[in-house]
Each structure stands twice: as C-alpha cells, then as structure tokens.
Amino acid sequence: MKTIAACVEELLVAQPFLEEALSRNIINYSALAEELSKPVSDMLRKPVKTGAIMMALRRYNPPKDLGSSPRLKRVIKSLGDITVRSNLSDFTFQNSNTLIESHSKILGQINLNANVFYAFTRGILESNIIVSSSQKQHVLEHFKNEKQKGVKENLSAISISLPENNSKVTGLYYQIFKRLAWEGIALYEVVSTTNEFTVLVEDDLVDKAFSVIKKLKQ
Template identity: 35%
Template sequence: MLTLAEVIAELINESPFLQEGIAEGIINYSALARKLHPEIEQRFNKEVQQGAIVMALKRMAHKVDASQLEDQAKDYIRHMGDILVRSDLVDFAYKNSPTLIRAQKDLLELVQNSSSDLFHASSKGMHETNIITSRTFADKVKELFWEEEKLSEIQDLAAVTMRMPISYTKDAPGVFYHILKTLAWNKINVVEFISTKHEFSIIIEKEEINHTFKLLHDMKNS
C-alpha cells in the first residue's frame, strides 16, 4: 500500500511546474496542500489531515532538485544555431480521408517547384492532417483540398525556427520543456510545435514575433 509521501511524490512528479517551484523554494506548502488534498483523499479513500500533507511536502522538498536538469538544457540551448523567423503563415487542419493523400502529393509537387523562400510544413495524425504554409501559397492549398473536410484555418501566424547542434553530442532531457515553459510563463500562445531530428519551429501569432525572438535569443546567449 502506498504511503502518503509516495502519493505526494507521484503527484509532484506529474507536474514539472510544481517540481521546479519546490526546487526553487517558491511554493507555499499550505496552499499546495489544500490543492492536493482532494486528490490525496480520493486515492486513500479516507480522510487525510492537511497538516500531514504539509509536513510530507516539507520533508520531500530537499529531495527535489531540478537545477541539474535545467543547467543541461540551458547548456544545450547555448549550442543551438541561429534563430530564423518567418511571418505571414497560414495553418490548415483537414480531416483524414482516403483522397487526402492524393491532394497532399499534388501539393508537395507544387512546393518542390516553388521558390526557395516558401515556408511549408505538414504532419499527419491519427485523425487529421495539419498544413502550415506561406500566405502566398494558401490559395493553392484551398484549391487542392477543396473536396476535403477543413477543420480549421488560422491566419496571421509566424514561425521561429532553431537548428539543434548536430556536432554537440551531450544529452539534454528537458530542452523542449525548458523552452516551452519560458514561453508559457511569458504568456506566449504556441499554436503549433514542429520538429525534425535537428530542427524545430515554434508557430505563434504574428504579433508575438518580437517577444518570442527576444526570449529565445536571451536563452541562447545567457
């Protein structure tokens, strides 16, 4: 049977924000105990005193250390390549269908024969396919996919792209978390996140370009 300390540790480990807050010593244990109280009582199926939760949180606080993981992530980010920005993008989402692959094939042929400054990215999920492209190419997408069921279309987007360090072999778990956490704390709405082996793009609203660029630039040069 799980102990109170083990249950609390599970709940803390489910939330990197809480884990980091405890490691930094900025968490109010009484407030956190009140927040965790209903979930803990549900797991034990009996009454648990909030005071006991507070004491358990204080005892486990010294065991939570997120600094080493964050230092590795920061070091990795410093070795990333230049930050590239592209604006005037459109995000389409279409429901998957037997005919969608054919339309996507025709679209990729057009992309291949288009100018090199065209931004285009696509990904296929279990139920939908996402296409992000330059605004100048949006009409081509609509034309090729007019028979498909469009789930959404978002205008006025931008992409901030960074290259990962190919020659830098150090493992750095938590890199994406560190980047997305910084954007979340600064109220940047990430519309999409696209990644390949050595490159990733953050799709944001166009008016957030300067703020996002500054945040990533500061992380890279800190």
C-alpha cells in the same frame, strides 16, 4: 491503498513548475500543504491533516538537475540561428486515401518558389499543412476534394537550429516550453525535425516569443 506520500507525488509530477520550485527550495511548505490539503483528501476520500502533507513534501525527492545540469546549460547556450517567418496559414484536413495525392500536387506548386514556407505533419486521424498565406488559394484548389477541418491565418513561425545529439539531453524542450508558458505565450502548433525546432504563434505574439527564445541563450 494509496498513501499521503503517493498522492503528494502524483500532484507534484502533474505540475512541473511547482515541482521545479520545490527542488530549488523556494516554496513555502506550510502554504503548499494547505493548498494540497483538499486534493489529497479527495484522493484518499478522508480528511488529511496539513502536518502530514508537509511531512510528505519534506521527504519528497524531486528529479535532480531540473534545468540546472551543466550539459543542458551548454546545449541551451549553443542553440543555433533563430529564424522568423510571418504571414502563414495553418490548414487541418481529415486523413483520407487521396490526401497524399493532394499533398503531392501542392508540393509541385510550391517547389517552383524557394521562398515559400511549407511544413506538413500527418497524424492518425488528421493532417496539418503550414504554408505561406500567398499559397492559400493553391491549397484550397488542390485539396478541394478533401474534408477540411479547420484553418487558421495570421500566424508566424519561429525556427531554432538545435545542436547535434540534442535528443540525448533531458529537459531541452521543457526549458523552451517553460519560458514561453511563463510569459503567457500560447503555442498554436509545434513542428520539429532532428536538429530543428519550430513553434507557431499568432502574429501579435511573435515579437514577445522571439525575445523569450533569444534570451534562452544568454
């Protein structure tokens, strides 16, 4: 049977921004207890007093060093070059037995132009191609026998060089996503390699997104 403390923890874990604010002691416990009263009561299927929820909040131990560990701060300050590429298109195709063959054709085409931006990701059911919009007709031609599920144009990519061993640092991506979310910047696509991280946003958000990411290092 669930306890009040277990319900409170489940709700906090599902809202990392709230959990971080709680860890920094900038939350009004009384107001938060009132806010959580209904969801906790719904989870337990019985009325729960705010005093009991407040007690559970005060006893809750959030993860330590949420964004404040010295190692994470050093990694953020050592983020590398930030590169912006605009005028991009994002194509989504359903996976098929011939998709790789179609992919090889477009690779042969863009290999002749070193200035073309290109990224390919393959999921379980579908694949995405992010490419300079100048190559749109080539993509449509080489993938004409594939099932296209969607296309989005007027996109920009912001790529960030990450320091080595970044994968061993907890919370790096969280800090990037958090800052972008706080500024109301929606990410259309995310692509990453071991030491490079790219976010795709709509053109009208690229200046704001670039500014947010640049300030991470300050």
